[in-house]
Amino acid sequence: MHLTQEQVSAFAALPLRSLRHEYPNYIMHALNGPQDVLSPRALHPVFYGCYDWHSSVHGYWLLARCARQYPALPQQAEIATLFEEHFTAANMQQELAYFTAPGRTSFERPYGWAWLLALAQELESWPHPRAAAWLAAMEPLVADIRNRVLNFFPLLSYAIRVGTHYNSAFALRLILDFARHRKDAELESAVVAAACRYFIADSNYPAHYEPGGDEFLSAALTEALLMADVLEPDVYVDWFAQFLPSLPDVDRLMNPAEVSDRSDPKIAHLDGLNLSRAWCMKRIARRLPEHDAAAATLTAAAQRHIQASLPHVASGHYAGEHWLATFAMLAMEAPA
Structure with missing residues (x-):
């Protein structure tokens, strides 16, 4: 697309x-x-x-x-x-x-x-x-x-892993982009230190518990995207393989969430989840070797998620229309 x-x-x-x-x-x-x-x-x-x-x-x-x-x-x-x-x-x-x-x-x-x-x-x-x-x-x-x-972040002893506004990994990812854009070494160092402190030791992430009923972010995928920008490429490949070792088998992560009521401001979050997942999946796939089976799995899953929710960005319900276009833009942009 x-x-x-x-x-x-x-x-x-x-x-x-x-x-x-x-x-x-x-x-x-x-x-x-x-x-x-x-x-x-x-x-x-x-x-x-x-x-x-x-x-x-x-x-x-x-x-x-x-x-x-x-x-x-x-x-x-x-x-x-x-x-x-x-x-x-x-x-x-x-x-x-x-x-x-x-x-x-x-x-x-x-x-x-x-x-x-x-x-x-x-x-x-x-x-x-x-x-x-x-x-x-x-x-x-x-x-x-x-x-x-x-x-x-130095005071936050534990990462917040929910799939809503309090998620640590999503915020750190955006802040890291800003820090590197401005060549702000102090801010970049703080973000990298926090990301490594929270996530470097993660393995066998229980992604099969996703999604929650009101989530618009994937705790698993936002973390994986953040670490792709924190770790060196060869280190990241090993980290990702340990983090989600059974990726193709995690059906609830690889397939779009069902949105039962787009007029409900919380249930409508799930359209955002599908779009933000696609954003993460496309970018994570670009960080993996071309021959890596996980890259192809993620790329195909991203397309399914976009197809499920892109038609509903302008749904006629303000519950979604006031914010979903941002995540549609992220999902649809070609990753660098």
């Missing part, structure tokens, strides 16, 4: 609509007093749409990526207008103030943190004449999140 400009345009249409869509809104909000009883947009003048904060962040990431990679995209002007409207120094200062208020140490940790850094990376790569200004407005928040990452 090859990603076409028509598909990219369809993906971009979803966050273009949702990023200004304030309600319904799922707020994870620690109130420090009655003054904090505010609307989503009053709390988050940039990241108030797309149902929740992190989906808003990666909705902007998706738009920047689509605009950067597809210069002929018909929504170029609309995307630039949206960034110009929201990515101001004053708006970003308010976003930063939310993080630094008392009692919000764990807000959006680590999923939202990772996507915020990924968004910064995408803006830094985008040759739009205003992208540098939008990034500059966001830079104080980026610096704050970077410091939070450096402080948090």
